Amino acid sequence: MFSIDELVVYPAQGVGRVERVESQTVGGQPVDFYIVRIIANNVTLMVPVKNARNVGLRHVCPAEEASAIMESLADRSTFTGYTGQNWNRRYREYSEKLKSGNLADVAYVLKELLLIGGGKELSFGERRLLEQATGLLTLEVAHALGQDQEDVKNRINDLFEDVLKPKTPE
Template structure:
């Protein structure tokens, strides 16, 4: 499935690297755990091999998919109906939890568009989701194309309209 050294993405945590595989004896049952390190937020997780599929862990995108990410950053699907002061935080949180880079790019596109329409900026939850989405994408771009964090942020800003 995965090997030590693979670059992977875990929903809501972003991209990291499998540092080790450990066998643990839990209540008499031997389980293999992937030890994944996420450098952007300095977190290490141990994920049991038998729960990887449902966890959403996936390999990082290929560099030839960057154009698709750039397009997703440009495409905003903000609802036409203007609802006064209604943050889209639940929808955005659901997209961020999917672990899909295109969903994170969609959150950035939507919130960037919304930010441009509002005189007083985004609601606090929307700002948090925008930051989470950016960090999520940055963590993956750093591993995909060996970009620096600054280059990854520039990629996002250049492609997200009005960012």
């Protein structure tokens, strides 16, 4: 399913590289594991080969999908604005989307938090989710498009320039 040195995505952890396949005995039975090193934080994960799809391990998205995700960030027609929903409920919803491993869900969280943050101060938890979503999305898109992660971050900052500007007191 995945080969050694291939870039893969693990939900909520991001892009990693399959370093090797290792066999270990678990409950008296031999079990093969993908050994995946996450690029962003150098963490090593052991993912059972037979269960890899079930836990959400997947290939890095194709370039076409990455381009479509970047274009979707520019579309603000789906943003409903800050609806008064408390930050705790949003935090749970956004956390679930980040854990899904779906890049479109990660882009949704990123866009929502950037736009909400343009209208009000984000809570500490929301700022952490924003950082996580930014890291997950920019690294995968960068690899999919063969670009530098900083360039992708800069493109996103340009898209949200109007809401990222520091507020000036009136």
